[in-house]
Amino acid sequence: MRKTPHPLLSALACAFPLALCALPASAQPAGDDETVQIINGCPIWPYTRCPGADLRHADLVGKNLAGADFSGADLSRADLRGANLSVADLEGANLTGARLAKATVSNANLQKARFIGTDLEGARLFRSDFSGAEFNGASLEIARLDKSWFIGTRFIASNLQEAKFNQVNLKNAYFEANVLRYAVFPSSNLEGCQGCPKGWD
Numbered sequence: 001m002r003k004t005p006h007p008l009l010s011a012l013a014c015a016f017p018l019a020l021c022a023l024p025a026s027a028q029p030a031g032d033d034e035t036v037q038i039i040n041g042c043p044i045w046p047y048t049r050c051p052g053a054d055l056r057h058a059d060l061v062g063k064n065l066a067g068a069d070f071s072g073a074d075l076s077r078a079d080l081r082g083a084n085l086s087v088a089d090l091e092g093a094n095l096t097g098a099r100l101a102k103a104t105v106s107n108a109n110l111q112k113a114r115f116i117g118t119d120l121e122g123a124r125l126f127r128s129d130f131s132g133a134e135f136n137g138a139s140l141e142i143a144r145l146d147k148s149w150f151i152g153t154r155f156i157a158s159n160l161q162e163a164k165f166n167q168v169n170l171k172n173a174y175f176e177a178n179v180l181r182y183a184v185f186p187s188s189n190l191e192g193c194q195g196c197p198k199g200w201d
Helices: 008-016 019-022
Strands: 036-040 042-044 114-115 135-136 154-155 174-176
Touching: none
Parallel strands: 114 135, 135 154, 154 174
Antiparallel strands: 036 042
């Protein structure tokens, strides 16, 4: 059965150049001076299609992976520092121990993804859907999470110091034993959230 694209991805997929939108992943050029990197059969370039890929320990520092399909992929301990994952599909992906410091993850689908011991320090996580995801022992220190969805998301023993939860949806989320010093939640939906800081709703 063909997978229905997530509405956030569909709405913004062609905000990127039309030439990229029109080409399938297999036809994406790598650039004149760039050698295409392929990891376990997965080409590393924008709009690649690698659902369920094995990308454990992959070195993806600074890579442009905009629009990539990594749904259900194993990215445990992958190094994605500074990578661009805008409009990417990471639904159900395993990001245990991955490094995403200063990565850009905007308008992306991360529903039910696992962030166990994941480093997201300083990451830009704008307008993305983390509903049903789990952050356990993760670091989101000084991360920006503007207008993202965290419906039913679990935050356990994570470092949320100075994180900016601006206008986010935390309906039915769960917070336990997190570091929340200087974290802010302005104009956010905290309906049904267990353990969320008080006074922001």
